[in-house]
Amino acid sequence: MKKVCVFLCVSVAEKGSIMNRKSHWESIYSTKNPTQVSWYQQRPEVSLEMIERTKVGKAANIIDIGGGASTLADHLLAMGFARVTVLDISMAAIRAAQERLGPKAEAVEWIEADITEAVLPARSFDLWHDRAVFHFLIEEKDRRKYVEQATHALKDAGHLILAAFASDGPTRCSGLDVVRYTPEALQEEMGGAFELMETTRETHLTPSGSEQRFIYCRFRKR
Ligand SMILES: C[S@@+](CC[C@H](N)C(=O)[O-])C[C@H]1O[C@@H](n2cnc3c(N)ncnc32)[C@H](O)[C@@H]1O
Numbered sequence: 294m295k296k297v298c299v300f301l302c303v304s305v306a307e308k309g310s311i312m313n314r315k316s317h318w319e320s321i322y323s324t325k326n327p328t329q330v331s332w333y334q335q336r337p338e339v340s341l342e343m344i345e346r347t348k349v350g351k352a353a354n355i356i357d358i359g360g361g362a363s364t365l366a367d368h369l370l371a372m373g374f375a376r377v378t379v380l381d382i383s384m385a386a387i388r389a390a391q392e393r394l395g396p397k398a399e400a401v402e403w404i405e406a407d408i409t410e411a412v413l414p415a416r417s418f419d420l421w422h423d424r425a426v427f428h429f430l431i432e433e434k435d436r437r438k439y440v441e442q443a444t445h446a447l448k449d450a451g452h453l454i455l456a457a458f459a460s461d462g463p464t465r466c467s468g469l470d471v472v473r474y475t476p477e478a479l480q481e482e483m484g485g486a487f488e489l490m491e492t493t494r495e496t497h498l499t500p501s502g503s504e505q506r507f508i509y510c511r512f513r514k515r
Pocket of ligand 1: 314318332333334358359360361362363364380381382383386406407408409423424425426429466467
């Protein structure tokens with residue numbers, strides 16, 4: 294299995310909060326069936342449609358931030374995308390995705406890391422996808438680091454797709470507070486290095502039958 298080594302350089306206080314974040318997600322994925330978590334999608338339709346609209350070629354280098362046990366990687370491989378990376382803070386989530394994919398997991402690059410601290414190669418990705426990860430960054434310093442990471446790791450004119458709870462969406466997810474967004478607020482967070490190309494809404498039906506309103510924004514790095 295291909296694996297990227299990640300080196301962290303953070304203060305003791307920051308390390309503590311990252312470990313709390315990590316143990317939270319390890320515990321979720323160690324105790325729950327990935328098809329029963331509220332964010333589960335059998336087919337991430339809106340993400341796949343937005344990815345198609347970027348018109349990136351099949352050789353595009355795509356990274357799914359906080360991909361966890363999402364089926365996005367399965368669908369991308371099936372569509373012929375050959376360079377797919379999944380980054381997640383939880384190794385249990387990554388293992389669940391690898392087990393589901395079986396031998397096809399070899400075709401994916403897996404990174405176990407916190408996105409605010411991961412060491413990513415510069416200007417290497419054509420497309421950055423994040424569904425339901427950025428909205429957990431409730432501290433401004435973490436959101437700033439996230440935007441720095443995307444700016445650093447995306448190629449010029451690269452695409453960034455961000456899905457977060459909408460302003461009329463839930464205030465919490467997986468027992469954690471989230472920040473809810475309008476497209477304008479997400480553009481504000483991403484800053485001048487990113488241009489908003491399109492936005493859409495989705496009402497996600499959780500496995501237990503409740504509705505969660507999401508917004509999806511597609512940005513292009515200037
Ligand atoms: C709500 S789930 C969404 C999973 C997936 N994107 C999907 O749509 O099915 C949030 C995911 O982000 C991961 N995560 C949370 N905080 C993270 C962070 N700071 N860095 C990397 N991954 C993180 C969790 O382990 C979890 O897999």
